[in-house]
Amino acid sequence: MRAITYSRYGGPEVLEPTDLPDPKVGPDSVLVRVRAASVNPVDWKVRAGYLDPLMDAVFPVTPGWDVAGVVERVGLDTPELQVGDEVFGYVRKDVLGGSVAGGTFAELVAAPVRTLARKPSAWSFEEAAAVPLAGLTAYQTIRRAGLEPGQTVLVHAAAGGVGSFAVQLARTLGARVIGTASQTNHEFLRSLGAEPVTYGEGLADRVRALAPDGVDVVLDYVGGDAVDSAPDVLRDGGTIASITDDRARELGGHYVWVRPDAADLAELARLGDAGELRPEIAEVFDLADAADAHRLSESGHVRGKIVVRV
Template sequence: MLRLDERADPLPGVGEVRVRVRAAGVQPFDVGVRSGRMAGFVPVTFPQTIGQEYAGVIDLLGPGVTSLAVGDEVLGSTMLAAQAQHVVVPAGNVVAKPPELSFAQAAAFVAAAQTASGALLELGVTEGDTLLVHAAAGSVGTIAVQLGVLAGATVIGTASPANHDYLRSIGAIPVAYGDGLVERVRAAAPGGVTVALDAIGGEAIEASTHLVADRQRIGTIVDDRLAAEHGIRVVRAGRSPTRLAEVIALAAAGKIILPVRPYAFADVVEAHRAVESGHGRGKVVIVVEE
């Protein structure tokens, strides 16, 4: 069950800041925690707050914080706390929000930027590669496609036909998933695929093993079981404010886009349902009014 509740406003401790949240991303991890699928992996104490990614305005400084000021617009990661009006975070973990991005746009990038950039770094994507991105129209896939293109790779993205024009617009060669995927990818990449990033799991992993010769250049962010079974990599680079700032700078310069699907804070249940459905391009974001 997911519901709005009144809690005491959190107070920052030494080296921390409090952020008045203006937008909070919703990701599959949040859905997994809420539904109980993350039991044993993430400690939960009821009533449990939720949410990993935020953008907002600093409204209170903890003792010892001198590098930031009340009124600074920031974004960043937290653990099970972002879908709220206030969040307390370490001062060293926040990233400045560029004025070119709205709060909703900034929040949308937080998790996907770190996941996609870290995965491509671990897989060593570089100029001359042919990169296959599964679930390329989702938030992680959208950023991975664009980072791959910026790195000089040829990028093939799997998605439903309804998202093929979208994938072309961000630089990918679109391929429909489902039966016959391997043959369609081979037709789209006659020179072969050198690296693959999976953001959906299941059959996409097996397909990748038929397309990429080096299994250490096949990575998944979602399916640990099949990764072990097929001898591929789980690519979950840790959170990095530095990597996040790098991708945010690209977004502010208009070099990377990420469509936002906004929901009002009062509609948080519907926002979770949208993510849980597994459909739709871009990122679901909860907008918390001033």
């Protein structure tokens, strides 16, 4: 099969097309014919070696954890899925105690059934591939923070891949959403149901102008000043959940590392078919142009998700 791999840490230039053997399918896995994958910031952080203290790389590494495609073969014990099922998932595998191996930038991927759900009919393969890691991150941080109907939540980086899902999910709960974004993305946030504020100096004052008593929950998808400003924008008893900064725990909040979860994916799919969750796609690249997809992600100026068509 054709795949994109890298054999050493480095910049986007280390990504190269490679012919690999078709993956073996374990008893609790299925073989997925990949139609689309997507880029997340963690992909290029792993590629650059930034996460080497946490994860061993088994070179050559095939990047990518998001996938959408069609089940081509099933394992010995996978009653959840059948050949021909259209699926999507966050295929992070437990390999060698946390190694990076067998990613989704390939024509085929062997995926444990616990990482997959059926693709909603309302989404194309490209749209479905944009959802898993970012959508699960948003869903799981909201759940960990305990956001309830009627509460007010501040979403940092609200126009990004994770943030745009968090805005929509919070709105489905009946929460009021304030979102930080550059001025150019304010109209986009309004279209999702959020009240936009510009990040940067004076943020706390701008948030307090909208919510004088403070917000109930802060969702941090960017780090840095987002955590520093949390005490100034949270009401008494409010909480923060962060995916970037474990200092959130010092504030009595939560530090969240997203986990594959078939049931959570199925809930995102349900919301997709109900028209309550829609992916925002920034750009679609061909598999051969994966390096350019990584470059765009590294630029840090992306609204929504970057997708790779296989």
